[in-house]
Amino acid sequence: MSEFLSILFDPQQVLSVVAKTLFVIFLILILNTILNVVRKGLLLKAKTKKQISNVEIFTQIFRYFFTLLIIIFAVLSYSSAWSSFGIFLGFLSAAMGFALQKPITGIAAWMMVVTKRPFDIGDRIIIGDVKGDVLDVTLTHIHVAEIGGLIDGEEKSGRIVMVPNWLLFERNIVNYTSNDDFVMNKVVVNVTYESNLDHAIEIVDLSARKYLAGIIGMSPGGPEIRLDFQASGIDVQVKYFSPARHLHEYSTNITKEIFDRVRVSGDVEIAYPHTEVVFRKKGE
Template sequence: MDGYFSIAAESLEMMWQNLQAIVPSIIAIVVLLIIILVVYKIASKAIYHGLRRTVRRKDEIKTVMAIWRYIFLFIVALVLILTFSGSLTAAGISIGLLSAALGWALQKPITGIAAWMMILIKRPFKVGDRVIIDNIKGDISDITMFYIVLSEFGGTVGGEETSGRTILIPTALLFDKPITNYTLSDAYILDEVGAEFTYETNLGKAEKIMLDAAKKFTKDAIERKGKQPATRVFFNPSGMQVKVRYNVAARERQQVMSDITREVYEKVMKEKDLEFAYPHTELVWGRRPLRLQGNSLKA
């Protein structure tokens, strides 16, 4: 019996010694896990509140939080493997190869997510802005994690009127393509309407007609921007080029340009000392000039 008791005592003593040897490691692991959990909770709360200020859609917030959770777990796994691995070199090489393979396979999705995060943080544009991305024009109707949804303008027609088509642009393209935002600072852009008049025309009257037309159709822009339309005059081979420049709401550009053009045309056609210049041939015979139009001469 004494032999059995001695064997049991020796076994218990060995177990106690082994337990004493691993207790520091267990305590270290528990403390490390507590620290990791606290860091995760604090970081998650900060990210969540930041997203609530910039992201409207709840599903996108949930998606970002899920991505953050996986990234955090991946980092924790790397740290634990490197800390408790018997061979740090071998573990580092394996993890490096795995990371490279995953990065190559998920290059486009990761780039898209990074571009989406850039949009949320830097705010180069927002829903409702009028933009040109990779020569594609449109009004932004939605911004998702992997696509920007554009309501196209132009495209099927000349000018900048809505075509009715919807275009999806991958967010991953944003790092490689130029972006033009019509409405980043405000809703107004500078535009112009030009007309060419003969050298014999009353230039001052022509400028006044064009200025009055621009003021008539851009009253709202003048009030908001505080800038009046202005004219610019240039020499051309066939006559004097007069351009009126004005601020206009980006989405009204085409309509306002058409309205000003029609107004200028109707006013000029009523004036005897104003005449539009256009390509033609004029022959002077005696005192009466003859103009060649088509195949016939007209006085």
């Protein structure tokens, strides 16, 4: 009580308290202004209700945390407890940093996704060993509709995988649909060395163009033929762009068309492991 009265009747002490109080109010106003600017910027980037909710929660947490921190510093500035508080704050920040390392990293990753946009809702991505379509991005996890999963392929598995956000800083991120909806795919057929290679190339090219005719104009390029020597024949490859979500559908149709055309051709054969025995008379 005596300390309070001494401050109350000392003009310099009163001015000091008023100045510090005004400075605290000024800091809080500056903090709210900065957080409002950040909040508006993040809301412009948010697309779903969950993302909007995440932005609101995120800004509220930071507002309360920093306001409380400013008030604590202001109260301690009236006493001589700075040294002990500094030691306590150092231990507390070290402990919280260790315990909340991944959650804090996850929030930083969420901010990176919201601002930098390495992928958007609906994009088909690969993060580490998880592959699928992005359903939502929360403060802590990315919700992915898995493709493949228990079986090989590009079809949806029916499972939802929740990827922790902090993994974004430790894994490669592959975005199928960053620029457009098309990705490179290929179909390979191995034909025997006795086959008519030019006819085989024609069969593969026509088979691909039959099913790609409707999308060649929208894709980055048309089908291209490539050849490689193999032990039992020659690989005839057709490389083409197809919609990322229909890779297996197009490769299946092209494979079936190639097979049907080879069967009716008289000079192209598909190579496969088999044994051929040739008998010759002695002296021939």
